[in-house]
Amino acid sequence: xxxxxxxxxFDTGNQAVIRxxxxxxxxxxxxxxxxxxxSYRAREAVTCAxxxxxxxxxxxxxxxxxxxTIEAAPEEGGGxxxxxxxxxxxxxxxxxxxxAAAQRVSI
Numbered sequence: 782x783x784x785x786x787x788x789x790x791f792d793t794g795n796q797a798v799i800r801x802x803x804x805x806x807x808x809x810x811x812x813x814x815x816x817x818x819x820s821y822r823a824r825e826a827v828t829c830a831x832x833x834x835x836x837x838x839x840x841x842x843x844x845x846x847x848x849x850t851i852e853a854a855p856e857e858g859g860g861x862x863x864x865x866x867x868x869x870x871x872x873x874x875x876x877x878x879x880x881a882a883a884q885r886v887s888i
């Protein structure tokens with residue numbers, strides 16, 4: 782049985798950093814640059830993990846639309862670490878925009 786993924790969250794002041802370590806199958810160096818492409822499935826994943834190759838692509842698109850980044854790196858001893866960075870300042874601007882919009886509403 783594989784170990785459960787390890788999840789950590791950090792706040793660096795201007796961004797939230799989410800780090801997930803998975804102890805599953807290794808991602809080959811050849812596959813690593815392509816794992817965020819839609820419908821891409823690494824050769825090693827095709828035989829042991831179900832899916833269509835859309836999950837990481839969709840995640841990358843959602844994160845990009847929130848002005849964030851996502852990256853993946855293999856870990857020594859097996860598994861992969863995925864790091865997501867999302868700006869906290871963007872959230873504040875959205876809150877300011879919502880407050881300004883609420884002030885413009887008249888009944």
